[in-house]
Amino acid sequence: MTLQVFGLPVARGVAIGKAVLVASSRVDVAHYFINADQIEAEIGRVRQARNTVADELSTLKREMPDDAPPELSALLDVHLMLLHDESLTGATKQWIRERHYNAEWALSAQLEVLARQFDEMDDDYLRERKADVEQVVERLLRALARGESSALAPAAGKVVEDWGGEEPLVLIANDIAPADMLQFKQSVFKGFVTDVGGKTSHTAIVARSMDIPAIVGAREASRLIRQDDWVIIDGDAGVVIVDPSPIVLEEYRFRQRQSELERERLARLRHTPAITLDGEQVELLANIELPQDAPAALQAGAVGVGLFRSEFLFMNREGELPGEDEQFEAYRAAVQAMQGLPVTIRTVDIGADKSLERLSLSELRHEHTLNPALGLRAIRWSLSEPSMFRMQLRAILRASVFGKVRLLIPMLAHAGEIRQTFEIIARAKQQLRDAGTPFLDVEVGAMIEVPAAALMIPLFLRYFDFVSVGTNDLIQYTLAIDRADESVSYLYDPWHPAVLRLIAGTIAEARGASKGVSVCGEMAGDPAFTPLLLAMGLRSFSMHPSQIASVKQRILRSDTSKLALHVAQTLGSDDPQASFRKLAGDAGQIH
Structure with a gap:
């Protein structure tokens, strides 16, 4: 279903692409792209983190005192089950293989997908299991942070290589710190939207400097937009269109082409x-x-x-x-x-x-x-x-x-x-x-x-x-x-x-x-x-x-x-x- 989210336009133009959500977590999550030859090593990090957390949970269950409530043991069983569920770790590996996300980003992206699925469940008990998924993911993120730092993480100041996939991407986040913007600087994303920020916030300034359409202060954008939704960012009007109809999509693609022609005309003034x-x-x-x-x-x-x-x-x-x-x-x-x-x-x-x-x-x-x-x-x-x-x-x-x-x-x-x-x-x-x-x-x-x-x-x-x-x-x-x-x-x-x-x-x-x-x-x-x-x-x-x-x-x-x-x-x-x-x-x- 098509929906519109309104915010402050801070960088002009039109961007069309699949939504990439940078989830806000109680654990700091690094976001960067990896190269094709680094995929298996990054999947190995996920595997190692899963084994570490599984050992921790098994030890907790094994050393549980006799007078502990039975519900606690059952809860640990649920967490162990989730830990080995393909919808979590298997799908996380898929994000790494197909989108070239680093392990932490892939985990947080899959958490967003699962969290929305739980939110849509009619059964109250099943809906509340979202908290269990969040707790398992946070354990995995902490295990990744405790483990040996990824040799794939970009060095300070190094601009991350461009996303090599075919589909255009747009970034959706609650906010983006200036330091994080360095990682997204080299046209990895065609545009971005943040829940917070003003027209002169650092995020807005960097968006204009990157010359990509951007909207800030969109309030509920990161909650309403789902991972991989098709999104139009109208940087002139300050409107985000989610899951647009074919007619709307074609109209904005026409506007996109017009904007590119105007840029080409201006480029002739270079000398x-x-x-x-x-x-x-x-x-x-x-x-x-x-x-x-x-x-x-x-x-x-x-x-x-x-x-x-x-x-x-x-x-x-x-x-x-x-x-x-x-x-x-x-x-x-x-x-x-x-x-x-x-x-x-x-x-x-x-x-x-x-x-x-x-x-x-x-x-x-x-x-x-x-x-x-x-x-x-x-x-x-x-x-x-x-x-x-x-x-x-x-x-x-x-x-x-x-x-x-x-x-x-x-x-x-x-x-x-x-x-x-x-x-x-x-x-x-x-x-x-x-x-x-x-x-x-x-x-x-x-x-x-x-x-x-x-x-x-x-x-x-x-x-x-x-x-x-x-x-x-x-x-x-x-x-x-x-x-x-x-x-x-x-x-x-x-x-x-x-x-x-x-x-x-x-x-x-x-x-x-x-x-x-x-x-x-x-x-x-x-x-x-x-x-x-x-x-x-x-x-x-x-x-x-x-x-x-x-x-x-x-x-x-x-x-x-x-x-x-x-x-x-x-x-x-x-x-x-x-x-x-x-x-x-x-x-x-x-x-």
Whole structure:
């Protein structure tokens, strides 16, 4: 039966595929694909876990005291029976063979199938047996976790290979952590849906960066959608259609083809210089997370990397920080891949929605704070760990020998932080000189993402060579909105007058001081904001490679000399969005 689930559209387009459910479990479950030659080894892990749990249950039954209630023995028999039932372990092996899931994922996927079957049973007693299945699966998952770690699990930062099956897949989950998104990054899924999240949650941002249709905040999606259901994700309307009729399916397939044609048209702009109608040259840079993303930036026509989010090198590492040499190799790989174009590397921005989940350093108290976005994150954490910070700085400086490198410092707000940062940079340089390690002087920039920094921009411009406006956090902190909290996400407003005035003031001050200024947050990659940012004087945008073509199209159609005439009136309005659209639209400057 066809049903519709509604949520927030966060990445445009249409995706059609079979549903893959990532079940939420009381036991952490790793999700990754395996290669064909690894299937038997992974099935061996399931077999070993089943034998381990069978021994445990048999021992419990054998050592049960005489006065134990008979029901307990009967319950253990049920669990043993379920453990050896082909509908559990046999079907789990089938997921591994046919879908190439790892053992943990295959178990949780089969649990979803069985749980729904039990939910549909009319008999109350049989329906309640679902809890027994869940308990058996959790025992198996714990046995897998206790056993020897799978040699097939992807190494930290390694992008998992693409799904090799023929059927398109879409991901359905309660939520997806940023670290998990790394595992799903390379087009394994054609789209995804989550129960929670807002338009600017990290999940939504990554969806847009992957350029795949996505819907968040769909509430009951992971409960209503079954494993292997055919699903349509309408990323324009925010609708998920489950088990669509043939007519609906054909209509959306037509829309899918139209969307692909539009992408092909935009792709032709790749080598066209980003110059406005009045001759203003605009710099379009790429945001990347890993060195492997650099080729996509070049392919999209980026003239450099405006933001290399180095924190992704620190994630999925089982509590182990990357060493200096490992970081250096990653930065060098990105710099060399950009073939002489500039690469701006941001120092680690751990905290808020990007945490080091299993890192055991006691200094990471932000893991336990009520609001990690206001806690020990970004430069605050780096300054609290000076040896780690110097290690990262040395690695970045060493990479400067291989191309044009710029250094970017996140979340600065205090003059004391600025001075302390430059002292540590100087110390890192001296350590390299003492060791005879070559490096070049690099430009140092500051992220403007805290209102205090935007209001103190003259001070920042005395210290830094350039500034980069991180609009995601700037909006969050200006409006006191946790962008990951769906209950207040509707208040997150990039068009808020206070936000626009802070951005406009930062751009104007930087241009007046002849210092470089860019925007690297979500607003930079949203074509709806391109004319206004151009009108404010912005000439450097940094975004995910997939967004460059659509932003370039808006730039090619814009006349900045005419757009600039409307900035003052727009910033003075209570409703800047309506004001700018009316003024510029009436003058024929927004197409």
